[in-house]
Amino acid sequence: MKKLLYILFIGIAIQSMSGQDLKPEYQKFVKKFIDNVKNDRKEAVAEAIKFPLKRDNPIPSIKNKTEFVKRYDEIFDAKLKAEISKSNAAKDWSEMGWRGIMLNQGTLWMDTDGKVFSISYQTKAEKDLKTKLIVAEKSKLHPSIAKFEAPEVILETSKFRVRIDDLGNDNFRYASWSIKQSMSEKPDLIITNGKWFHDGTGGNHHYDFKKGNFLYQCYITVLGTKDSAPATLTIYQNGKEILNQEAKIVPR
Structure with missing residues (x-):
């Protein structure tokens, strides 16, 4: 719920x-x-798209122009095309500082070089695909973690594989394995009742998972420098950091 409220807050802002x-x-x-x-x-x-173009998890990102053309109708339905086609460049598109240029209330975002980097609108085709992919993904997981509302992210450090899922009602689950294990195997550690926190307005966020005197924190970098790791896993014991590893985000 907190995550949804934050998204609503950003929309209002x-x-x-x-x-x-x-x-x-x-x-x-x-x-x-x-x-x-x-x-x-x-x-x-396709020439005006900045790749990869991210889609709602677990729908795979669109990696290049060829793939975009193939999936064009999956993203641009009649409703979205009508909104864009009927828009007025001077009145319906706004420059929002460093964030870029947005159509209406954020349906689509473009940078100041004319490249579209975000399409927040989701067609029925994408919604149906998302449901289908989630069902398929659940069938490949160990039964102990096969129930969830939506997948969040999969991280890989040099030693661990971490999966975070949204269980609904502001409840997130952490499951981890050694990097050599697959997610079809029983996780070495499962923690529920995790929380999601936003960090600033650039999209950066983190998840906190508590178990006894341990805190497992997964930080996701959306807006960072060229040297920023995509994610980090930090573990604290009694408030003292005992592990910090950079992580990559496993593509869907």
């Missing part, structure tokens, strides 16, 4: 923020993008 008038040079590539979507020029639209 975006609505209340006064976006800057879109500069003429930005309007130029926005108008081109609108025209390409309106006329279903899939290859031309």
Whole structure:
């Protein structure tokens, strides 16, 4: 629930923020993008996408232009195409400082180089695909962790594989194995009642899991420097750090 409230808060904050008038040079590539979507020029639209284009977990990210064209209809349905096609570059697209340029209330985000880096809208096709993928994923897991509402993230450090799932009602589960084990095997450690916390406005966040006098913290970097690790696993005992390892996020 806390995670949902934060997302709602960000949405309200975006609505209340006064976006800057879109500069003429930005309007130029926005108008081109609108025209390409309106006329279903899939290859031309692909040229305006920044890859990889992330989709809602566990739907795989779109890695390149070829894959984007193949999955175009999965992302751009009639409703989204209509919203983009009917939009006015000067009135419906806003420059939001370092965040980039957004369509309406954040349906789509574009950087100041004219590249789309986020499409928050989700079609029925993607929703159905997400459900199908979650069912398939559950069948491959050890029975002890096969029940969850939605998958969150899988991390791999040099020693551990960590899986975090959303169990619903602001309850997250931590499961870990040695790096050589598969997730079809029984986890070495399972912790429930974990909590999700946002860190700033750039999307960075972390999860806390407590077991006895131990705290397991998984930090996810969304907006960082070129040297930032995608994620880190830190373990504390009685408030003292006893392990800190950089982690990669396993792609879907």
